[in-house]
Amino acid sequence: MRQPVTTARAATPSAPGSVGDVRKANLVRVLSVIAAATEDQRLSRADIAQLSQLTKASVSSLVADLLAAGLVIEIGVHRDGERGRPSVGLILNPTRCVMGMEINVDYIAAGLVDLNGKLLAHEILPRTNHGSTASEVLTALGELSQTLQEAARSQGLMILGGGLAVPGLVQEDHFTVLQAPNLGWVEQNLDVAALLPEPKTRFRLFNEANASALAQQQLMDGQERDFLFISGEVGIGGGLIIDAELFIGPQGHAGELGHVVIEPDGKKCSCGGRGCLETIAGQEAILATAGLGDGTDSASRQERISQLYQALQSGTEVAVNAVAEAGKSLGIAVTSALRLYNVSTVVFGGHFAALEQWLRPAMESSLQDHAPSIADQARLLRSPLGQTGALVGAARSVVGDLLEAPYQLVD
Structure with missing residues (x-):
């Protein structure tokens, strides 16, 4: 759920940084203003400059980077009044998304979530995972992921990253499930490359309840x-x-x-x-x-x-x-x-x-x-999340990471 647009305060770095660091920070600032717009708003470059407290020239340059990276698109034409030059609105690109996945005791699931946090597609497959090895479960989940990837391609969607939620203690940095008693797993390293080959940004591992809490927070x-x-x-x-x-x-x-x-x-x-x-x-x-x-x-x-x-x-x-x-x-x-x-x-x-x-x-x-x-x-x-909570929370967290570091996709 997106929050209403508020005016962003100009950053005051605690220590001087490089020109590149300043540009990265400003890129985040501009994208955050666009992301915070409500569904009926189409912010122009002038609007973004006012809200971000950056110069119009800086905003135009930064928006060009975001357009080239495919994170935002220009949409529609509106006039601020009866007279004046028409301006182009900017929104998050609706064809960019993140894949969320879940392994539970009785099922595996996968879904696509767009940059606004909206669930675009969701597939759930009943499967008895207790007693199966991590490799066996990931093979099955990889096949389900492939189905979603093909669906995304057919709809013109590009998957930028992914997140996986499991019912157990995890060590995210090493994609390790430390303990998942109800799956019968201890110290299981997960080959997440089999789930989403070459993500554009990153892949993250979550505890299922933590991911669900993050999804609930949006509500x-x-x-x-x-x-x-x-x-x-x-x-x-x-x-x-x-x-x-x-x-x-x-x-x-x-x-x-x-x-x-x-x-x-x-x-x-x-x-x-x-x-x-x-x-x-x-x-x-x-x-x-x-x-x-x-x-x-x-x-x-x-x-x-x-x-x-x-x-x-x-x-x-x-x-x-x-x-x-x-x-x-x-x-x-x-x-x-x-x-x-x-x-x-x-x-x-x-x-x-x-x-x-x-x-x-x-x-x-x-x-x-x-x-x-x-x-x-x-x-x-x-x-009200039902069985979508964990995968939506995992995906939205990766979306959040992307919005906070858009320079990952900017050359």
Whole structure:
């Protein structure tokens, strides 16, 4: 979601830089003004000069670079008044995009996101990834990526970069999944070149919950700068936004809410610990408690999830109680998170969003029991992102990188 255009302040470097550095900074300034324009605005070079506080000559030169790089295009002709010379509007190039991808336990997905953050195309492929090697999963995802690449070419779209979200701890610099218990992966190096050969800018690796939190941030009110995003699938992840920035901690692993201990003597968790939130409120845990199998029978998880929703809608007691128990434990975890992170807004995604009407009463009751002093200020929201959140967040982050460093594409 683009924000209204505001006047950019002229930069005051703390130390003198080279002419090239100044030009790079001004290139970013001009592109940021164009990117911030609302959909019904067509900024002229004169408009951009005024908003960026750069000279018209500088803006014309910088815009020429952005046009040559294919990041912006000229569109339409408008008059500022009844008289005067017609001016050409400038917008982000709608034919440039980034590919977002996701690996989850039950599916792989890929999508194309344009420079405005809009999802242009989305493909999801059911696949049992637990027990498969990273190489096998990336081969399948590479084939899905190829399908999207061909679709992009047929529509005249150019893919500039890509992002991949996975449900586990990652080391982005080395494209390594350090630990993804629900995939059964430990220290897996990912050959991302097989997913998107020769990206024009960069390829990035994300934790799934962090990527979803970044996507959710685009939907929040401008005043909502702090929130915790909780992603519920087979596992449970958390993405923390503080002062409108993703907080990942010194080692990049902050927000692992699914492995907060709720029952010290509880069940063994896939992480190797015991009594984690995931063992009570994770997708598999809810299904098992609802009497819908433990994952070892012939029915797929999606079939069992459908059975769960049918049971909930018909008021089947064992299913209702299973979700209520998950809501109670989730409320305990949320209570701890609100106190620890000093935020008041929590956004629920994944199966937590789908189960909201059955989860919320127990969750709110738990929050009231354990933290009455903050319960009334807590805002519990449902994310509308569904299964697109992680890949959209990953792609938008790469778009953001590009808009902050457009000189990567300028000769």
